[in-house]
């Protein structure tokens with residue numbers, strides 16, 4: 252495979268040395284990254300750029316368990332998506348990723364926190380966007396970089412980082428996404444506060460989390476899956492053809508070492524704490540203009556607590572069978 256630069260020229264200037272409050276700048280040298288101000292070197296690990304810095308002490312145990320889980324089980328699996336054309340066609344046929352790319356538009360800087368194997372980051376670098384995917388897991392990032400190199404995706408960059416200690420300058424990205432990640436951290440609220448700082452004022456923040464109560468049926472199935480086997484899962488029965496891909500999905504859903512569940516109201520509280528204006532929710536909140544919104548980033552109403560409760564109860568019959576992820580989208584106030 253032909254070598255390719257690890258960082259796009261629009262992403263490298265946004266990096267800083269990990270574990271420091273000041274905005275130092277980074278450069279590439281032969282073996283890895285180097286801080287221009289301090290001269291400190293950050294070598295690539297297994298060929299992956301790494302600016303990893305440990306979690307605060309109280310979260311170190313969860314971070315270590317999650318890290319070792321995703322080192323063994325990189326998610327999502329690439330099976331059948333090795334060529335970029337296949338990944339694009341999957342992204343275009345998935346309403347969520349298609350709407351997301353449409354809403355992001357062109358020439359944007361996109362940060363994906365907890366990118367896993369990088370499939371979404373690769374899809375979103377279409378339209379001349381430049382993406383940075385960060386993750387704890389070197390095994391996942393290894394697959395992301397392999398796919399990037401095979402398909403020569405120069406606008407997608409990847410780096411090992413910890414969400415709690417992001418080695419990224421504040422106010423840098425037009426769009427910050429974290430989909431299916433923060434509920435695997437020791438403190439989702441604190442992780443949210445960490446990622447929003449990387450969004451430019453006026454930029455978009457999107458967070459996808461396991462929903463309370465819609466995650467309850469998955470918990471119930473986790474108690475039964477050893478007896479009844481993987482076919483108990485709707486996605487395995489109806490969507491996944493490949494055995495390895497099904498195995499990765501089952502481990503991620505039913506054998507994960509740490510997860511928490513969250514409500515729309517709770518995320519609205521995080522938005523308030525971090526000066527984020529609510530724009531939209533996916534799936535939409537019932538009987539609000541979210542149901543008719545043309546685009547994912549359109550400004551809609553959050554509804555009252557009764558509507559949100561009814562919406563979340565209704566998700567027991569919809570998203571509950573596919574992992575119970577909901578996304579809340581907001582704009583960082585200027």
Ligand SMILES: C[S@@+](CC[C@H](N)C(=O)[O-])C[C@H]1O[C@@H](n2cnc3c(N)ncnc32)[C@H](O)[C@@H]1O
Pocket residue numbers: 314317318321326327364365366367368385386387388391412413414415429430431432435436503
């Ligand atoms: C379920 S996967 C989601 C991957 C991808 N976002 C997706 O939707 O397919 C969760 C990912 O979050 C990453 N992760 C969890 N805690 C993290 C942390 N503190 N810092 C960076 N990444 C983290 C894991 O390594 C894993 O790759």
